[in-house]
Amino acid sequence: MPATFLLALTLNAGYNAALVAVGAALLGIAAGSAGAFLFLRKRALVSDAVAHATLPGIGIAFIVMVLLGGDGRNLFGLMVGSAVSAGLGLLLVDWISRRTRLAEDAAIGAVLSVFFGFGIVLLTVIQTMSRGQQAGLESFLLGSTAGMLMQDAVVVAAGGALAVAAVVLLRRPMTLVAFDPDFALASGIPVRRVDLAMMGLVMGVTVIGLKLVGLILIVAMLIIPAVTARFWTDRTDRVVLAAGALGGVAAYVGAALSASAPNLPTGPIIVVVAFAAFLVSLLFAPGRGVLASALRRRRFKLRVHRRQGLLALAHGEPILDQLTLAVLRREGLIREDGVATEEGRALAAKALRDERRWQVARTIYQDEAISGRYDVLTAIETVLTRDQIAAIDARIGGPALVAGGA
Amino acid sequence: MDEAFVALSLPPILIGMFAAIACALPGNFLILRRQALIGDAISHVVLPGIVVAFLVTGAVTTWPMMIGAAGAAVVAVVLIEAIKRLGRIEPGAAMGVTFTSLFAFGVLLLEQSDTSSVHLDVEHALYGNLESLIWLSAEGWGSLLDPVALAELPPELGRMGAVALLMVLLTLVFWRPLKLATFDEGFANTLGIPTVTLGIGLVIAAAVAAVAAFDAVGSIIVIAMFICPPAAARLMTNRLEIQMLWSVAFAVLSALLGYVLAGYGPLWLGGENAVSAAGMIATVAGILLGLACLFAPHRARIGAPRDAVG
Numbered sequence: 037m038p039a040t041f042l043l044a045l046t047l048n049a050g051y052n053a054a055l056v057a058v059g060a061a062l063l064g065i066a067a068g069s070a071g072a073f074l075f076l077r078k079r080a081l082v083s084d085a086v087a088h089a090t091l092p093g094i095g096i097a098f099i100v101m102v103l104l105g106g107d108g109r110n111l112f113g114l115m116v117g118s119a120v121s122a123g124l125g126l127l128l129v130d131w132i133s134r135r136t137r138l139a140e141d142a143a144i145g146a147v148l149s150v151f152f153g154f155g156i157v158l159l160t161v162i163q164t165m166s167r168g169q170q171a172g173l174e175s176f177l178l179g180s181t182a183g184m185l186m187q188d189a190v191v192v193a194a195g196g197a198l199a200v201a202a203v204v205l206l207r208r209p210m211t212l213v214a215f216d217p218d219f220a221l222a223s224g225i226p227v228r229r230v231d232l233a234m235m236g237l238v239m240g241v242t243v244i245g246l247k248l249v250g251l252i253l254i255v256a257m258l259i260i261p262a263v264t265a266r267f268w269t270d271r272t273d274r275v276v277l278a279a280g281a282l283g284g285v286a287a288y289v290g291a292a293l294s295a296s297a298p299n300l301p302t303g304p305i306i307v308v309v310a311f312a313a314f315l316v317s318l319l320f321a322p323g324r325g326v327l328a329s330a331l332r333r334r335r336f337k338l339r340v341h342r343r344q345g346l347l348a349l350a351h352g353e354p355i356l357d358q359l360t361l362a363v364l365r366r367e368g369l370i371r372e373d374g375v376a377t378e379e380g381r382a383l384a385a386k387a388l389r390d391e392r393r394w395q396v397a398r399t400i401y402q403d404e405a406i407s408g409r410y411d412v413l414t415a416i417e418t419v420l421t422r423d424q425i426a427a428i429d430a431r432i433g434g435p436a437l438v439a440g441g442a
Numbered sequence: 443m444d445e446a447f448v449a450l451s452l453p454p455i456l457i458g459m460f461a462a463i464a465c466a467l468p469g470n471f472l473i474l475r476r477q478a479l480i481g482d483a484i485s486h487v488v489l490p491g492i493v494v495a496f497l498v499t500g501a502v503t504t505w506p507m508m509i510g511a512a513g514a515a516v517v518a519v520v521l522i523e524a525i526k527r528l529g530r531i532e533p534g535a536a537m538g539v540t541f542t543s544l545f546a547f548g549v550l551l552l553e554q555s556d557t558s559s560v561h562l563d564v565e566h567a568l569y570g571n572l573e574s575l576i577w578l579s580a581e582g583w584g585s586l587l588d589p590v591a592l593a594e595l596p597p598e599l600g601r602m603g604a605v606a607l608l609m610v611l612l613t614l615v616f617w618r619p620l621k622l623a624t625f626d627e628g629f630a631n632t633l634g635i636p637t638v639t640l641g642i643g644l645v646i647a648a649a650v651a652a653v654a655a656f657d658a659v660g661s662i663i664v665i666a667m668f669i670c671p672p673a674a675a676r677l678m679t680n681r682l683e684i685q686m687l688w689s690v691a692f693a694v695l696s697a698l699l700g701y702v703l704a705g706y707g708p709l710w711l712g713g714e715n716a717v718s719a720a721g722m723i724a725t726v727a728g729i730l731l732g733l734a735c736l737f738a739p740h741r742a743r744i745g746a747p748r749d750a751v752g
Contacts, residue, residue: 080535081479136735137743141534142478142673146731149482149666153724156569156662157704157717164715174565178549252486256542263535299553307546314539318529326528 044292053295055189056181056248056302060287062196063245064257064306068283069203070237071258072265072276076214081144082129082235083258087242087251088148089125090118091155094176094246098162108162111188111247114176115195119243125151126235179250179303181294188247195244202237203276210234211272249303256307257283264314267321286310338363339413343387345369349376350388389432390416396428449580453596454572455701458663458723460602461655462693465667467609468648470682470689473672474624479534480519480645481668483541484652485661487518489567490548491653497555504597508653515649518544519642570660572701572719575599598658605654612647613686620644621682660720667693670727677738696727 047054074080097117102108125147132143159173203210212220213230221227238258245254265278290306319326337359345360346369355361355374364370369380376384393416398407409419416425465481472478488511495510496502518540525536549564575596577585585591613620623630623637630637652664675688700723705716735741 075532075535078532078534080532080538084479084482084538132735136677136741138473138673138676138735139476139478141476142473142669142676145478145482145665145669146673146728149662149669149724150728150731153662153666153721153728156721157725160715160718160721161708161713164713177568178564253542253546255538256546259535259538259542263529263531263539266531267529301549301553304546304549304553307542308550311539311543311546314543318525324529329528 040296041292044295045289050295052181052184053291055186056184056295057288057291059184059189059192059196060181060248060291060302060306061284062193062200063241063248064261064283064285064287065280066196066199066203066283067241067245067254067257067287068261068265069276069280070199070234070241071283072262072279073203073210073214073234074238074258075262075266075279076211076272076275077231077234079140080259080262081141081255082126083238083242084255085129085144085148085151086122086126086235086239087254088155089151090122090242090246090251091152091176092158093118093121093155094173095155095158095162096121098173099158099165102165109173111185111191115191115243115246118176118246119239121151122239122242123236126232126239130232130235175250176246177250177252178301179246179248179253181248181291181302184247192244192248195240199237199240199244200280202233202240203280206230206233206237207273207276215272249306253303253307256310257287260307260310260314261286264310264317267317267324270323282310282313286313342367343412346380346384346387347391349380349384392432393425393428396431397424400428445580445582448582448585449578450576451701451705452580453577453599454575454719455698457575457596457599457602457658458572458697458701458719459694460599460606461659461663462667462671462697462723462727463690464602464606464609464651465648465655465664466671466689466693467613467686468644468651469668469672470675470686471620471624471644472648472668473676474682475641475644477645478669478673479537480648481652482665483518483522483537484515484649485656485664486541487514487544487548488653488656488661489564490514490544490551492567493548493551493555497551504601504657508657511653511656512649514544515653516646519645519649566660567656568660568662569718569720570656570658570663572659572663572723573705573716575658601654602658605651609647609651616640616643659723662724663720666724666727667696670724670731671696674731674734674738677734677741680740692727692730696723696730700724700726 044053044057047057071080071083074083094114094117097114098108100117101110101113106113129140129143129147132138132146133140138146162173209220209225209230210233212223212225213227213234217227220230241258242251242254245257249257261279261283262275264282265275268278269275286309287306290309291302293309294300294302294305317325320328322328341357341360341363345355345364348355348360349364349370355364361370361374364380365372368377369383370376394410397416397420398410401407406419420428469478469481472480491511491514492507493510494514495506498510499506521540521544522533522536525531525539526533529536531539552564575598577591577595579585579591579594581591619630619635619640622633623635623640627637648668652661652668655664655667671689671692672685674692675685678688679685701719703726704719704722707722708715708717
């Protein structure tokens with residue numbers, strides 16, 4: 037299997053696998069970057085409603101095409117049908133959450149369950165239709181890449197490229213609207229239209245992805261890369277780029293994995309790969325990751341203990357806390373028996389002096405900008421200018437020596 | 443006709459109604475707390491739960507599956523909370539990441555394991571098999587009084603009825619604290635109501651309803667019933683007591699009408715085969731909600747800008 041995986045990864049595992057991998061990668065890029073805006077707009081789950089709302093469109097398109105005497109499984113026709121019903125679902129979510137007092141999450145849930153339910157009704161109707169090869173519409177639930185045709189792959193690839201182009205074109209207004217809709221509105225940006233365009237983009241990605249990953253899991257391709265990317269950067273353009281890249285890589289690797297072993301359907305495996313990337317980011321990303329914030333908290337705690345220990349030394353109070361003692365000992369500020377070293381005394385004097393300076397500073401400057409910064413840890417030099425500190429020192433006198441400690 | 447109705451239609455209709463009521467009751471609170479999509483998330487993660495239960499026990503039996511599903515629901519809720527807190531991710535996105543991933547995991551497990559010998563597939567999980575829950579030993583309305591025939595009722599009926607009853611009881615017992623905590627969490631806190639525990643309890647109750655209903659009727663009804671009847675009821679009144687009653691009424695009506703339309707509708711239209719009852723029940727619930735959105739007395743948001751109302 038690893039050998040097949042490598043073959044698939046280098047597009048050498050056969051024509052169909054290569055087709056699927058390239059199509060999946062393009063779709064992943066489009067979904068990741070479009071989803072990033074949706075996520076920043078805090079409307080990630082609207083995509084869930086859109087995705088589920090495609091089902092009745094697929095059913096109706098199939099029925100219409102069969103009644104017209106055509107091939108019911110024509111991918112393009114099914115995509116048009118699903119786009120129409122997804123668009124309708126989208127407008128309904130928008131309408132319900134704006135015109136009634138129901139919240140958007142209720143509107144999303146209502147649209148997704150009702151459209152999906154109606155879609156299933158249509159699927160059972162199709163199952164009993166006498167004409168047309170009905171088999172295979174269920175594959176749109178979970179996606180299926182087995183026996184994907186060249187023309188299907190071209191449709192997916194072209195759609196993915198179009199979606200990426202739309203993201204590039206609309207990135208500025210979408211960024212503004214995602215961050216501050218009120219400001220965007222005041223700057224003359226048609227917020228509602230941009231919102232609808234954003235949703236249209238999501239709808240496009242959903243429709244393109246139906247064949248490949250299925251309507252239930254396309255939601256994951258929109259949301260997971262964006263959330264993952266958010267862990268690594270605070271800049272919008274980078275979130276969008278990273279989400280696109282992550283989506284593309286996850287889809288490509290997933291498609292390759294799926295080609296390398298039996299019974300590994302493409303959609304779910306892509307989602308699992310993306311989720312693995314998410315987990316790694318959640319745990320290890322610098323800044324927002326769990327590990328990083330645990331380390332940060334630990335460092336902060338040590339700083340507090342160090343500072344309190346120094347102040348205790350300065351006041352000549354005994355230190356009882358084990359962690360404080362350990363911190364001071366490790367830095368060579370106290371000896372094994374708890375007596376302050378030369379360096380410890382000097383730093384303690386400095387800490388005490390800073391504390392005094394702060395006391396005075398807080399009586400002089402009573403505005404939040406300065407006294408609000410007092411948290412025992414912030415060095416006063418980072419808040420006040422040298423002249424201001426000199427003025428304070430003039431009031432409290434010169435440095436005083438600290439006694440030898442306990 | 444009576445015999446056929448009692449044997450073939452009565453049990454599924456009752457099961458559908460009980461499922462609808464069991465989901466709609468907690469749904470009222472979920473809607474008001476802006477947690478409407480919890481039901482959606484739970485019903486997606488039920489799949490990996492039952493697949494794992496199947497892999498562990500090697501058989502499709504009810505109780506292990508229910509336990510597996512409930513376990514998966516708990517895992518999902520914990521995971522959503524963890525992602526929200528640890529990663530500072532907005533709730534919707536945290537939910538989206540969690541339930542899609544768990545669902546994908548469930549599908550992969552299902553595909554990898556040998557389930558060809560048993561009736562376990564994704565479609566079944568989605569639509570359920572309401573139509574097949576029939577009462578073969580019924581011979582007419584008289585069988586309702588016949589203990590021998592009653593013992594042959596589909597077990598889902600008893601289970602679903604019990605869960606619906608449990609939801610009614612829970613709603614009555616926790617009515618006051620739930621109502622307070624839902625409308626004014628701060629005030630409820632000052633009264634000493636453990637709002638966090640209550641919130642978790644509500645989600646667990648919803649999960650129990652979802653898992654039980656899922657077993658009988660599939661996840662699509664679960665999602666629809668968590669949201670549509672309470673949402674429609676919310677537009678009918680400003681009082682929570684009345685809203686609960688409306689939601690139960692809408693839920694029962696959806697189940698009844700949906701089942702009848704699915705079973706007999708196609709015949710009236712000249713078709714020959716029934717359509718999916720689960721799908722039709724969800725559709726009817728949606729139509730009721732649509733009507734409520736258009737005509738219900740309290741549909742508008744108070745203080746909404748004019749262009750949003752008109």
